[in-house]
Amino acid sequence: MPDANIGQGGIRNFGERNLQMFEKELKESIIPFAESNYRIKKGKENRALAGLSMGGIYTLYAGIQNSDMFSGLGVFSSGYMLPMLQDVADKQYKFLNENKSAFSSNIRNFWISMGGKDDIAYENGQKMLKELDKTGIKYTYTDYPGGHTWPVWRNSLHQFAQVLFK
Template identity: 30%
Template sequence: GWQRTSSTQRQSEFPKVNADGDYWFRFTAPATAKDVKLEFAFVEFPAQQDAQGNWNVIAKAPKAGYQIARWIVDGVKVPDPGLEFTYSNGWVSTIEIPSPQDSYYLMRDVPHGDVREHWFFSAIEGKWRRAYVYTPAEYDSRPDKKYPVLYLQHGAGENETEWTHTGFAAIIADNLIADGKIQPLIIVMNNDFVYRPGDNRGRLALADKWNENYEEMFFTEALPDIEAHYRIITDAEHRAMAGLSLGGMLTGTVGVRHSDMFSWLGIFSGGVVSEPALLRKDTVKLVFETCGSEEYPERIQQNAEQLRGLGFNASTYVSPGTAHEWQTWRRSLYHFLQLIFR
């Protein structure tokens, strides 16, 4: 039989899924619609109209994990109103496809930490900024204990909410802590984008100026404010930086430039360390470069080999069967967390 998916809105009947892994999507388009398709994990499926005028698609999921699912009505992409909306290059309708081999991000009956909204004022931007801060389950009951910290950046299409809502960073950390695989830690998720008043927001994100804006905001405002409000061990050995895509590029530039402050660096689908001469041998304990098998595994493996030749501990992870997508980055975080603060 058919059942609603875990991502189906509570007031919606569709999408549905059956025991064979077929997904049934239904959409009511305007009566004038001529051509209706479903875009599901970036694969297009033609829809069939039923006697009631609804458009239907029954299909297997092209990929597991977090996937965009939306309709294309006469060439116009529209969200599926039956699904949850997530921020990814704008608001899109998304569906979570189960992945049997990736149980580490499933909610379990273990002690759970908190994800806090932390607001601080940025004089650089002239406005209040928000960071999401994960604290481990024991944090409030251990008032005398200080913790290592991971500064975790999102990608170009996201914001500070995505590592929690889509990447399941808090659940991954909870499960690893409960299993004794990692020590309790704090995870700080800032917004990558920093605009001074008057900045052109168009393509600034890919410019050196944006990079410099973030660098100044992070080290003069965000990091001191976080360390003033949370019980954090403030040396390089207990401080890590990582990020996905654009956030990985930040780690590979800003993090590398300040490698006197970070012993652990993680670059997830964000290129490679292009200026290894800036890495500090006295502080850097790990450079961890990852990507999906459908991205550029040879490139990260070659770069890691180069870094090892220079005397650094560098390792790689290639996510099997994935591309530039959240399943790659969930897996990358899962592995990175088990390598740091050791």
């Protein structure tokens, strides 16, 4: 669980640079460290990436850009924070449109969940779902009442974990 490189300025200065730093850390440090120090199966078919809230944005970015590294993506209570990340979102949707076949064959489980209409990320998540529908990308969507809270994310992880690696 990396610190996600928010850095100085916090959320107000969050942008594509933070996402790129996370992607690099994930590929160059986190995955190699885990595979070298823990008894886990290697390879994309044995690897999934999930995140909640801001971590869901990191998951979207790294997972979409590197779908050849994962078999599942879990995005809990998230969606691109608009308008702050509109440019990033537009690039991601364009990338998905251009790489739809590869993404669809790589990612067997694209799980998106929200905490219902009380979730502060609900509106951005719904906009993201509409864009994914336009691209024809398949995903599973669920919501669980409770807003942007731990019980919602625990439920999301419980459901997502059951469909992984089958």
